[in-house]
Amino acid sequence: MDIKRFTSGLLGFPLVLIIFLLGNKIVVDIALAIIALLAMNEYFNSIKKVAKPVNWIGYVSCFSIACIHMVPKEYLNTVVTLAVPTILMILFAQVIATDMRTNFKDIAYTFIGIFYVVFFIMFVAFINGMENGKILIWYAILAAWGTDIFAYFIGKHFGKHKFSKVSPKKSIEGCIGGTVGAIILMLVYTYVVNTFWGMNYSYLFIAGIGIILSLVGQIGDFAASSIKRFVDIKDFSNLIPGHGGMLDRIDSLIFLAPFAYALFTLL
Numbered sequence: 001m002d003i004k005r006f007t008s009g010l011l012g013f014p015l016v017l018i019i020f021l022l023g024n025k026i027v028v029d030i031a032l033a034i035i036a037l038l039a040m041n042e043y044f045n046s047i048k049k050v051a052k053p054v055n056w057i058g059y060v061s062c063f064s065i066a067c068i069h070m071v072p073k074e075y076l077n078t079v080v081t082l083a084v085p086t087i088l089m090i091l092f093a094q095v096i097a098t099d100m101r102t103n104f105k106d107i108a109y110t111f112i113g114i115f116y117v118v119f120f121i122m123f124v125a126f127i128n129g130m131e132n133g134k135i136l137i138w139y140a141i142l143a144a145w146g147t148d149i150f151a152y153f154i155g156k157h158f159g160k161h162k163f164s165k166v167s168p169k170k171s172i173e174g175c176i177g178g179t180v181g182a183i184i185l186m187l188v189y190t191y192v193v194n195t196f197w198g199m200n201y202s203y204l205f206i207a208g209i210g211i212i213l214s215l216v217g218q219i220g221d222f223a224a225s226s227i228k229r230f231v232d233i234k235d236f237s238n239l240i241p242g243h244g245g246m247l248d249r250i251d252s253l254i255f256l257a258p259f260a261y262a263l264f265t266l267l
């Protein structure tokens with residue numbers, strides 16, 4: 001067993017527990033903004049080999065997560081929708097203002113990073129702000145981290161068939177084991193919330209959500225790996241011993257967050 005990986009997870013989980021269980025919307029949004037800043041910085045550092053990202057707009061976008069709770073719900077969809085073309089407009093304005101010292105490739109990499117990190121993390125905040133959000137957010141967390149944990153241990157002990165060159169260490173057995181493990185955790189959690197918190201969630205529906213979110217989360221993991229392979233780095237940083245950087249730790253969670261939000265509206 002990787003002691004550093006186990007210790008970091010053991011120490012980090014209580015912090016996540018405190019933030020999402022005890023923190024109000026303001027605390028959660030600020031925490032997510034800080035996480036976004038760390039992840040955005042790691043992304044920008046990783047792509048400096050191939051482009052010159054427009055850092056300032058990436059960091060400003062991260063701060064916007066801390067302000068989500070200030071936007072009235074009836075205007076939230078409009079604000080988020082307008083944010084996408086506004087950011088793109090500002091990036092092209094940067095090209096014009098710098099007389100093309102900032103070029104199209106630079107703003108393309110920047111825009112992808114903002115969308116990948118900031119907008120995806122924003123959906124974690126949206127889930128937390130839903131009715132029963134403090135319950136629902138843990139389905140997303142269990143789907144992501146449950147998959148990671150089971151895939152790691154199953155793959156380590158039983159993995160024989162490699163999945164993809166994008167991430168050579170991952171195996172088909174690990175991917176399947178990760179999904180099965182995540183579904184089991186989500187069903188156990190459903191029993192707890194139905195029995196002790198008075199909810200009435202369908203086990204069959206939760207299992208279906210578990211399959212979708214686990215698979216999407218694994219694609220998110222591969223997506224992060226494809227970026228790292230492209231810029232030839234092992235981890236986005238060494239912020240978390242045994243796990244790499246912040247973006248390494250949250251890659252599957254943020255990727256599945258928009259899908260989780262959409263599926264949770266059906267509950």
